[in-house]
Amino acid sequence: MTDQTSSTSVTASRTRARGASTGFLGLGRRDAALFGVVIVMVVFAPIILNPFPVNSAMAQFNAGFPQLMQQFLIFGIFAIGFNILFGLTGYLSFGHAAFLGIGSYAGVWMFKLLGMNVLYAVTAATAIAGIFAVLIGYISLRRSGIYFSILTLAFAQMCYALALSVLSPITNGETMLQVTHNDPRVLGSAVGPDGGLPVPTLFGLEMRSTYTMDAGPWSFDFNLGYYFCGVFMILAFYLAIRIFRSPFGMMLRAVKSNQQRMRYTGLNPRPYTLAAFVISGMFAGFAGGLLVSMDPIAGTERMLWTRSGEVVLMTILGGTGTLIGPVLGAGFIKYLESILSKINSGILHSWFGFLPDGLEDFIVAIIYPFVGKGWHLTLGILFMLVVIFLPGGLVEGGTRIGRLFRRRKATDTSDTPAE
Amino acid sequence: MGILEVKGVNKRFGGLQALGDVNLSVQDQSCHAIIGPNGAGKSTLLNCLVGKLIPDSGSVMFDGQSVLGRAPHEINQMGISRVFQTPEIFADLTVLENVMIPCFAKRDGAFRMHAIESVGGEVELREKAEEMLREVRMLDKRHEHAGSLSRGDKRRLEMAMCLVQEPRLLLLDEPTAGMSRADTNSTIDLLKEIRDTRNITMCIIEHDMHVVFSLAQRITVLAQGTPLVEESPENIKGHPKVREAYLGEAQV
Ligand SMILES: Nc1ncnc2c1ncn2[C@@H]1O[C@H](COP(=O)(O)OP(=O)(O)OP(=O)(O)O)[C@@H](O)[C@H]1O
Ligand SMILES: [Mg+2]
Numbered sequence: 001m002t003d004q005t006s007s008t009s010v011t012a013s014r015t016r017a018r019g020a021s022t023g024f025l026g027l028g029r030r031d032a033a034l035f036g037v038v039i040v041m042v043v044f045a046p047i048i049l050n051p052f053p054v055n056s057a058m059a060q061f062n063a064g065f066p067q068l069m070q071q072f073l074i075f076g077i078f079a080i081g082f083n084i085l086f087g088l089t090g091y092l093s094f095g096h097a098a099f100l101g102i103g104s105y106a107g108v109w110m111f112k113l114l115g116m117n118v119l120y121a122v123t124a125a126t127a128i129a130g131i132f133a134v135l136i137g138y139i140s141l142r143r144s145g146i147y148f149s150i151l152t153l154a155f156a157q158m159c160y161a162l163a164l165s166v167l168s169p170i171t172n173g174e175t176m177l178q179v180t181h182n183d184p185r186v187l188g189s190a191v192g193p194d195g196g197l198p199v200p201t202l203f204g205l206e207m208r209s210t211y212t213m214d215a216g217p218w219s220f221d222f223n224l225g226y227y228f229c230g231v232f233m234i235l236a237f238y239l240a241i242r243i244f245r246s247p248f249g250m251m252l253r254a255v256k257s258n259q260q261r262m263r264y265t266g267l268n269p270r271p272y273t274l275a276a277f278v279i280s281g282m283f284a285g286f287a288g289g290l291l292v293s294m295d296p297i298a299g300t301e302r303m304l305w306t307r308s309g310e311v312v313l314m315t316i317l318g319g320t321g322t323l324i325g326p327v328l329g330a331g332f333i334k335y336l337e338s339i340l341s342k343i344n345s346g347i348l349h350s351w352f353g354f355l356p357d358g359l360e361d362f363i364v365a366i367i368y369p370f371v372g373k374g375w376h377l378t379l380g381i382l383f384m385l386v387v388i389f390l391p392g393g394l395v396e397g398g399t400r401i402g403r404l405f406r407r408r409k410a411t412d413t414s415d416t417p418a419e
Numbered sequence: 420m421g422i423l424e425v426k427g428v429n430k431r432f433g434g435l436q437a438l439g440d441v442n443l444s445v446q447d448q449s450c451h452a453i454i455g456p457n458g459a460g461k462s463t464l465l466n467c468l469v470g471k472l473i474p475d476s477g478s479v480m481f482d483g484q485s486v487l488g489r490a491p492h493e494i495n496q497m498g499i500s501r502v503f504q505t506p507e508i509f510a511d512l513t514v515l516e517n518v519m520i521p522c523f524a525k526r527d528g529a530f531r532m533h534a535i536e537s538v539g540g541e542v543e544l545r546e547k548a549e550e551m552l553r554e555v556r557m558l559d560k561r562h563e564h565a566g567s568l569s570r571g572d573k574r575r576l577e578m579a580m581c582l583v584q585e586p587r588l589l590l591l592d593e594p595t596a597g598m599s600r601a602d603t604n605s606t607i608d609l610l611k612e613i614r615d616t617r618n619i620t621m622c623i624i625e626h627d628m629h630v631v632f633s634l635a636q637r638i639t640v641l642a643q644g645t646p647l648v649e650e651s652p653e654n655i656k657g658h659p660k661v662r663e664a665y666l667g668e669a670q671v
Contacts, residue, residue, distance in 0.1 A: 026537060247523050247541065248534035250512070254520055257509040264469060264507065265580065266495035266524040275532060 031241050034324060038237050042230040045069055046220050053217030060347070061339060066210055066223035067294075068338050072331045073229040074290045077236045079314040079326030081283020084243060085276045086312070087321035090256035094149045094308050095136070095156030099129040099281040101163065101303030103288025105170065108177045108298045115188025116179075116198045116296075118207060118228065122289035129285020130278055132159075137277035141270065144259075153305060160303040176299035200293045202228060207293060225294045232290065233327075236283060241323055243279070252276050284311075313379070317386055319395030328394045333379065340375035420483075422447040422620050423468070423588060428477030430463055430644075437463045438474065439644040445588075445637075450614050450621040452635035454628075456665060460644040461624045462504055465590050468622075469501050470494045481588065492529045498587035502594050504624075506573035508580070510566030514557060517565050517576055518548035521584045551583040555609060571598040575606065582613060589613075591623040595630050607633045640664060 024032035041048065050064030063069065078100060086092055103125030110120040140151040163171040171177055179197055181190050192198035200207045207225035243249045251272045254262050259269045292298055301307075310333065318329025348364045348371070355363065370378045390396045421444035430438040437460045445451045453461050466472040468479055470491040479486050486494050500521075509517050522544040527533065538545075552558045555575045560568065565576060574594060581589055594610075595603040607630055614621060614634065625631045631638065631652070638655045640647045642664040648655065655661055 026540075028537075028539060242537070243534050245537050245539065246534045247527075247536060247538055248532060250516060250520065250538055251523070253512060253516075254509050257511040258507060261507040261509060261580075262520075263491040264471075264495055264501055264503075265521045266492050266529060266584070267520070268490070268492045268529040271530040275534075279534075 025238070027241060028245070031245065031323075035238060035241060038324070038327070039234055042073070042234055045072070045230075046222050046226070050218060050220050054219045055217060060342060063335055063339070064220060066208075066221055066226050068334065069223070069226050070229050070290075070294045071334045071338075073226070073233040074287050074294070075311070075314065075330035075334055076327040077229075077233050077290070078284050078287035078311055079318070079330040080233075080236050080240045081280040081287070082311045083280075083315050083320065083322075083326040084240060084252075084283070085280035086315055087326075088244070088249060088252035088256065089273050089276050091141070091144065091273060091277070092149045092312065093140075093152040093277070093280070094305065094312070095140075095152035095154075095159075096280065096284050096311055097303050097305065097307030098136070098156035098159040099133060099284035100288040100291070100307060101159065101298070101300070102132050103129045103285030104292045104298035104302050105163075105177060105288075106285070107289040107292035108179065108296055109170075111179050111198075111200065111292070111296050112183040112185065115185050116201050117188070118200045118202050118289075118293035120187075121200070121293050122232070122286055125289025125292075126282050126286045129288065130282040133278040133281025133285075134274070137274050137281065141273050141277060153308070156303060156308055157305060160300055160305075163300045163303060171298070171300060174300070176297050178297040200225075200296055228293070229290050232286070236286075237323070237327070244323060248272070248275070313383060317383060317393055319393030322393070322395040325393050325395040332394065336375060336379055336382075340371050340378055341373065343371040345372075421445045422482055423622070424478075424480040425464075425468075426478045426480075428464070428467055428474045428479065430460075430467060430472060430474050437644050438467070441477070441641075441644070441646055443639060443646065443649075445620060445622055448618060448620055449636045450610075450623065450634050452631045452638045453622065453624050453641055454626070454631060454638060455641035459641045461641055462592055463644075464641070465501060465592055465622075465624065468494075468590060469499060495524070495584075495586075496529060499590065500581035500584050500586035500588075501590040502574070502577050502581050502592060504592040504596070506570070506577045508565045508573055508577050510564070512565055513562050514552065514565050514568070514576060515545070515548055515561040518551055518579050518583055519544055521580045522548055525584045548583060551579045554582075555579045556605065571602045574598060575602070578606070578609075585617065586619065588620045588622065591621065591625075593624055593626060595625065595627055603627065603630065606630075610634055 025035075027035060046064050046069065048064075049069065050062045052058035052062050063072075078096070082093070082096055106124040106128040107121035110124045114120045136152065136155045140148055140155065143151060164173055181197065183190065185198075189198065202224070205224055207228060208223070210221050210223040213220045213222065251262075251267065254267070255269045255273055262269050288302070291302070314329035314333050315326045316329070317332060318327065319325025345364060345368055348367055349360065352360045352363050368374070386393060392399075423443070423445040425441055425443040428438055428441040429436070441460075441464060443464075453464065455461055463472065467474045468486065470486065470489055470493070473487060481494075481497060481499060484497065486497065486499070489497075509520065512520075519538070519541070526544065549558060549561065552561055555578060557572065557575060557579065560572065565573070568576060574597065578591070578594060595606050598606060610621065611634060613619060621634070623631070623634060635652055637649060638652055639649045640655070640661050647660045647664055648658055650658060
């Protein structure tokens, strides 16, 4: 009897395995659904993120302006890549901003030397960051745990210090690196069509070009740069899904789980971890290339250790080791940064102006430290709350809420039947 | 010549001579047991075979090739798998994934960048892993997290992970410790069947004499890091030196 039940379940899982590999673009049903949602969100974000009419008091909470939406996508890519290293292998790098910075400098140099096509910039950014990732990863991965983190931090700070001092002929030091009229630009022109500095383009289409659609009191901006980033963020997300579901991804999780067992199973953890490190470094470099493609200027502060910390926060806040978590975390932090830091005491007074004067001043005084320049305080508190109450990050919060609403459905479609 | 030849192996930990001039020859396709009191150096000897420790002196040859100085994963790729005294499994992964990983290692070697293929598409490997899980009667637990298994199940899982690689030499360090009587008996049956049906050599460390006498064709008694006797099971039972080793330890 035991035999019979187990043989039917073997068949069942075999069918499931086939289904998983022949779904949409080689993705399983659930992954394909998630991927679809991400595509729809990226395409319609300019509308979704501008829910408040332009002249309403709430308009300042709109996130649908091009610069911010570009940041969502670019830092989403950065965090997706970081999560491939940290989420899967458990190696916590505190130096990934170095690759963001290296990618940015490589991108600007492409604008200066070759031409303003953004494809030059992102390609060079990815490649050069990859080379640095091989070097830094090879050395840092000789240690694990906290020592690995410290090594990566040291390398990033070294890059930062070098960029400020010895390498300033390349990085332009504190005066940031940017495009000038005197650049060679062998495949492009020295000046832009309007006689000013040339701007990044994709085969002649300017990244900054925006089509504004007015719909009654609402207004939506459709920006070319945003959609350029969007295409690559969708690609990056797709790649992440494939890696997560691949044998390679499984090996990376094995690295996190038990390297000892891995070695005695005939697997060498070192190249797996290095590959994950290089992939995530290239994602970071690519994100740096995109940053300068949107705004062709690169400064050393992009390599600062607080930047490295930021991507750690994004990943943990969103949900380490989950597919969508890092993207949510990146969006969440960039939104808070942009919106909270805009709020000043004048805005607060206008909100609470309806209150009696004494009470108004009191409430403004309490809220004030958490907004404007103090937005990091809010971020810190939120981060603490998430780590303590939702160790799985925003994704866990989402699943918990989802479970409350559709408990029945969840058990029906669950991939792992209760046995 | 045996498939495994250990000659003059010494290993010191500080002032402690854990292994002293160990010679051991394991015949191809046999089951060789190593017994001895606690602290005799049995696990240390296995550690020297799989590259976890490097002996201070001596040689270890597997199938005519030295294993000394090779990394653990290289030794495994030569065909040696090991079950540890405390189960070493991938606790965060599912039971099925635990068994699929050794399948990948066997098929693809120590490293392969298979990042775009899907695990779900590896139907053959999956069936092989499931077949193995059925043999150790854990198929129904294949979607569970390995970390949540009972100690006995963890051991059986680790054994499945080693067996699915079809190693030429299987090293088992107390494979039935922590198992119920029923599980122990089914493990004996499994190992017996594997011993008799596959091209495999087994080297087993065990305190449970029932297991030893059910499986072993040769038995080496190790005490204080030195082999005392090597005999067939029939001759070992009443052997005076063996009694001395065990009783001597009991008196201390
Ligand atoms: N890495 C190590 N460092 C220092 N001493 C060690 C180390 N490994 C083992 N020993 C010591 O070497 C001796 C032999 O240990 P070993 O684990 O090989 O014994 P064993 O025969 O496997 O015993 P048991 O039956 O309890 O598993 C013990 O005294 C142990 O304390
Ligand atoms: Mg031992």
